[in-house]
Amino acid sequence: MELFTSMETITHIPWYYLAAIDQYEKSIRAVRDDLPKTNGLISIYMPNDKWVGPLNPDKNDRAPLSIALFNGMGKDGNGDHKADQTNDKDLLYTISSFLLQYGVDDDNMKIALWNYYKRDKTVLMILEKAKIYKKFHTLNLDEHSFPLPLQYNYSYRSTWGDSRGWGGRRIHEGTDIFADYGVPVRATSYGIVEMKGWNKYGGWRIGIRDLNNTYHYFAHLSGYAKNIKVGQVVKPGMVIGGVGSTGYGPKGTSGKFPPHLHYGLYKDNGRTEWSFDPYPSLKRWEIFDKQRKLKSKQSRS
Known part of the structure; x- marks a missing residue:
């Protein structure tokens, strides 16, 4: 946070x-082996050709003037007269x-991000993360909650990958x-709520994207919590809807199966998105909620 806020003071780019x-770059590096890992506090990585300039004969050039001469992007951010792509301050600057070059308002930021990443979905995810950080004024946003309150009766087991027949043969992605x-x-x-609405498989459903590029999918809802809308920032434990049995038919279809929440997780790596088994995460979050509940009870006694 100190690095981000100090760079905001220098450049006026909001932290x-x-x-x-x-955070976007950190998340894609965590799930891709073809991208180099970074050693500093900052996870942003810039390829060497982009840093020193594609026509620069010195691929190890760290002189800001010659880098600029060859249209490289690398700059000196810490005042040591070197443009080092492994230095956190140089990278941020x-x-x-x-x-x-584009401006600090939201619209120009969107244009700048697209020109850098050339992917609409990446731009969307970065802007979503910025909105979340702006809302809570902190980087410490790693907390999770089990999707149902523990005081209710519920049951679940690992069903990811099971076969499904309605609407054609497919696997269960949740x-x-x-x-x-x-x-x-x-x-x-x-x-942040990325999607809200109906489809014939999931009925009333909500999709929420977190800070790790993971998409949380809640389906078969009975309805939505008041004022939940696309673009809204949410936090763990915030009520977003209710368990239902909607789906498997045209809009409004309900009751074709016992009421339950279909919960799915999807990971984006900067190129594609895929489903992965949410069961281990659910078990971990359930344990965390039980521990928090116990600590809260002990503190009151």
């Missing part, structure tokens, strides 16, 4: 945009200088949590 870019109709459904992470 939450820098934090969002860094370089990406900030690129963004400053875990079903069975509970009574109307039991509150909660956000499991800090994130």
Whole structure:
């Protein structure tokens, strides 16, 4: 945070945009082996050709003047007269200088990010992260919650990958949590509502993207919590809807199966998105909620 806020003071790029870019790059590096890992506090990585300039004969050039001469992006951010792509301050100052060419308002930031990443979905995810960081004024947003309150009766097991027949042969991309109709459904992470509405498979459903590029999918809802809308920032434990049995038919279809929450997780790596088994995460978050509940009870006694 100190690095981000100090760079904001120098460049006037809001700290939450820098934090969002860094978090996006950190998340894609965690799930891709073809991208180099970074050693500093900052996870932003810039390829050497882009840093020194594609026509620069010195691929190890660290002189800001000659880098600029060859249209390289690398800049000196810490005042040592070197443009070092492994230095946190140099990296942040370089990406900030690129963004400053377009402006610091939201619309120009969107244009700058697209020109840098050339992918609409990446731009969307970075802007979403910036909105989350701006809302909570902190980087410490790693908390999670189980999607149902623990005081209700519910049951679940690992059902990811099971076969499904309605609408054609396909696999089950989630875990079903069975509970009574109307039991509150909660956000499991800090994130932003990317999708809300009906489809014939999931019925009434909500999709929330978190800070790690993970998409949390809640389906078969009985309805939505009041004022939940696309673009809204949410936090763990916030009620977003209720358990239902909607789906498997045209809009409004309900009751074709016992009420339950279909909960799915999807990971984006900067190129594609895929489903992965949410069961281990659900078990971990359930344990965390039980521990928090116990600590809260002990503190009151």
